[in-house]
Amino acid sequence: MNGRPHVVVVGGGFGGLYCGKALRNARVRITIVDRRNHHLFQPLLYEVATAALSPADIAEPIRRIFSRQANAEVLLGEARRVDTEKQQLHLADGVLDYDYLVLATGMTHSYFGNENWQAHAPGLKSVDDALEMRRRFLLAFEQAERETDDDTRRAKLTFVVIGAGPTGVELAGTMSEIARRAIPRDFRSIDTTTARVLLIEGTDRVLPTFDAKLSAKAQQQLEALGVEVRLNSFVTDIDDAGVTIGNEQVAAENVFWAAGVRATPIVETLGIELEKDGRVPVRGDLTIPGHNNVFVIGDLAHCRAPETGTDVPGVAPAAIQMGKYVARILARRALGDDGQATPFRYRDKGMLATIGRARAVGSVFGLHLSGTIAWLGWALIHIFFLIGFRNRIIVVLRWAWAYLVFQRGARLITGDVDQPIRKQSKPVREAK
């Protein structure tokens, strides 16, 4: 393997994973670097945050995915800096030389300069994020059950989701459904069906990247589940007491962030000009200006579709297609073919967003779908792309279970229960 060109792939998300797998027969030596030991099936992460799935159901060790691929090696490490001149990737604790670099580290949360909001409104990118969200969501009902003050109880039972993209819609729909259908019987002092779920969106419709008709359908379905949808609304502050929307104060102890993302910081070391959100303006072949051995793929790449002039969306199918595209270029180059590649072309097969148990909206090959049929399509596609046969069985079973008995299987509060979310709850009840 040592005479072969060394391809370093940074990030084991959809882009990096499919790139690495597609290179399985190429005459290259591959090192996949990730700071986590697992590939995470991000589209189902909200199901972990809302206690339907366990982290292990939607994650698979990257090492195991590549275990039978002899030309690939997996390395647990944090990539910090790219030295494009020396062709080196600097990790937190080491250096890797590369012949070709594929950057696929994705996006992280952005609070638009209000980083202090993060403590009050966690986002959803990693397993740990999802477990923290689950902890807060479940603890809110526990604390409300013990709360004697009406206003405080109301604030504990008010859930605000900021941002109505697919993740925000999924979170808000599922949370409202859980409060109304799954758990009412479990509590004695509170009526969980009175919980408020607010979904705040800055544009004039939910799912703004979807077709307008689908946005309307999605909003109907959300409202049927009891979600209060606030459009054209901007959050101006988040603090201990709740959220400020424009001039309105909403007392809420549970705020979740699904609004902004920005590129992972490593791109700042590439020495090229970036987009405002940090994404990398790539060339037609997904290389960066000035370096035709450095590729940027997935959400991290700002790539304009040549025919339509529109941006390639930051979705899993685009990342997968980019990963495979770059793998084809690299396989050819490894054989000495340095010719110009035809530019990357995104094939839009549609998009789907789920809203609650057995509800979804989407377009597949141009066809608009909503309701149960869309949900079935969504479920099939997600199971198909889920890595690992075992995971697929388990996820199908858990969904079937949740569907039949309206229960969430993973209602665990882990981590520090004593740690107050905002402030300590009041004494339970007085002694007689």
Next chain:
Amino acid sequence: MNGRPHVVVVGGGFGGLYCGKALRNARVRITIVDRRNHHLFQPLLYEVATAALSPADIAEPIRRIFSRQANAEVLLGEARRVDTEKQQLHLADGVLDYDYLVLATGMTHSYFGNENWQAHAPGLKSVDDALEMRRRFLLAFEQAERETDDDTRRAKLTFVVIGAGPTGVELAGTMSEIARRAIPRDFRSIDTTTARVLLIEGTDRVLPTFDAKLSAKAQQQLEALGVEVRLNSFVTDIDDAGVTIGNEQVAAENVFWAAGVRATPIVETLGIELEKDGRVPVRGDLTIPGHNNVFVIGDLAHCRAPETGTDVPGVAPAAIQMGKYVARILARRALGDDGQATPFRYRDKGMLATIGRARAVGSVFGLHLSGTIAWLGWALIHIFFLIGFRNRIIVVLRWAWAYLVFQRGARLITGDVDQPIRKQSKPVREAK
């Protein structure tokens, strides 16, 4: 419900849970208090620590278990102090009045006065303990894969389990089996089959509470799996470098504690004399001296079987039997029958310990079993007692999967990956 006597059950383990459930038709009002929101099926916790099961597979919200029991209420809170005079239970943030108190808070780790060992050798009691153990176990191989120094690599691949009771035996057997069978193919630089697993025991045999013949069988099976069993051995120090066993230094970066337990601290507030390990010497009816409305059950109770003069063992079946026994007394008292109860009698139906995939030893109704048949018995019993039908299906499936393909389904490193276990690993490899 308000005229009924108030039974406060502290702890949602086996004892508390079965006591609460057995009171379902009693004319009492029950409050179950636990600092965690879930009942944990402790006997399978080692399967979480070794990445076969997810936490949610062996846990169920206590609230859900009692959701249809109208006379029961569940409260998330930490019990701190009992005031037997005023009949009050003090929580971290509130006070509960009781007519009857059932203490079932179980045991916690004990490092025999060497509490500084805890940071180096975590124990296994809670979900968070199991996830921390899993993190260390999986991270050890990841770090070894990147380690260039032979001695350090060897220390990273040396696993020491202290204490050869059921938990220690299960951990050591499973860890050795994983290193030898499940993961060798996933690594490129290291040979995981060379990993050492040491099991340290102070007495002259493994599973000292089992029959001596079974101990011998268990030791054979452990050694067949590659575990080095060290009997009559005492750990005199644990630090960054490893473990000191008598005068011998073993360089090991992964040490796990399965040796000592002591009573949870709340019993110290009962105002009575306790055993050396903090357990409560209960009377024949499981009440404490001086207070016939305060019961102590489960591992926390030091209870001598009247006929044999031997101690009731600290195992799940004993806790379950105690819980049901106390429930019968309380149900009678609620009806005005304050007569003397016949003393608690433990019915020993046998005990089983598993050693690896499809190996176990045990005695069931006096019959000695070992090997696959014992494992099957063990699996059946554990599935039978697992709370929640969904959990049972999932656990059966996961076991079937692990059995067929020799893979662990939950190989996730969560929590802070950057956090060094002991010290930072060296630079991966040098630049060329």
